Amino acid sequence: MICAFLRVVQHAEKLHGSLGRQLLPHFVFTKACFKTQPLRWGLREQKITVQPRTVLRFTQKTFWTQGPDPRKAKEDSTKQVSIRRNQREETGVSMSQKVREAGRDVSYLIVVLFGVGLTGGLLYAIFKELFFSSSPNIIYGKALGKCRTHPEVIGVFGEPLKGYGEMSRRGRRQHVRFSEYVNNGLKRIRVKFYIEGSEPGKQGTVHAEVEENPGSGQFEFRYIFVEVTPTRSIIVEDNRSEQS
Template identity: 65%
Template sequence: MICTLLRAVRCTERLHGCPGKPWFLPHSVPHRACSQTEPRWRWGLQEQNTTARPRCIWGVTQRSIWTQVRSPQSAKEDGSKQVSVHRSQGGETVLSTSQKVKEAGRDFTYLIVVLIGISITGGLFYTIFRELFSSSSPNKIYGKALEKCRSHPEVISVFGEPVKGYGEVTRRGRRQLVSFIEYKKDGLKHMRVKFYIQGSEPGKQGTVHLEVKENPESGEYEFRYIFVELEPYSRTIVVEDNRS
């Protein structure tokens, strides 16, 4: 029985990879009765089992100590991470500066676009005001000449009342454009305007030719002549002539 237990203990030591001294104490060597020694051998086996667990636990403890030994390296890695984060924060600062520069350039571009739009709008308003309300605009001169034609007795007798005026015919069939030519002579501005008139008499249509000259004192235009030419009859009606 004792030999069997010794073989079992040796097999157990070989399985656990612990050569050398047995796990049990030397008190198991004296030869006693099987009833007295068997509990001790069992106790030795139990002690072997209980000591195997602490070795596993000790292995875990060694692993934990090994990780704690590596903790300074992890601390260095944490430090490097902090440095990289700090650098990234510095990079963000540089990026924000570039963004500010881009935003400033964008605002400057918008300002230029707004100024160009304001200048174009101002030019359009000035042109509209000059064409409609200025005394030197072609439309204003056209309106004055048309009133003179409407009040002229020979024009009324030929064309009938009411006398209507219109400009050049557009591609869409509208009669809105008044043709005119501006030029300078002897340092003074001149303008020639042409438009058409038509009355109640059927088949009669006339072409009005006029010229205005700038007054050097007032700066306003004055009529030099106004002629009405009857197209089908080759007749000319002189409404006003100030060339002499």
């Protein structure tokens, strides 16, 4: 009996020991959780209370980071001053360039106008020499034509009859000597040129004069004569008695 009782007690101790070992970790863990639960809540509350500080610190840091930097502000002001200075310099340069371009354009315009005026004057002179009755060349051509149809002139000099002007430096005889004057308010022009024909050694000097007609404005011959020798002249046309 005693042996059986001892076995029961031993078995009960073993059973109690195994249950104790199984329940001990759970009890310890629960107790630990119970004891650490306020600590964890405290940590959570600390996180909650600290988090706004962190946010404020981050916001403050961001604010101070994004705030104006004195060096950067100085650099920006320097850049603005340099930009304004460059703009002023560019404005000054552009104004000077415009002034130079305007002066150059004016000079070009003056040159062009001078060229146009000179060309117009030359064209007028050529037109006057070729078509106006007061041109010395026109007077020379008409007088030479009358000499070529005059029988006495042809008999002395022969045919064909040619005329020429004064000898120039280049050896040409195209210049016709002439003079202009006014008599009783009327303009007169005298011309002088030379003629030659087929007769060898024969040369004549032609003198002709025209006077302006007050009615028509045209120039008419007063006289045309050919000087053969100092003592002999051939009268081609003489209207001095009618005009006087």
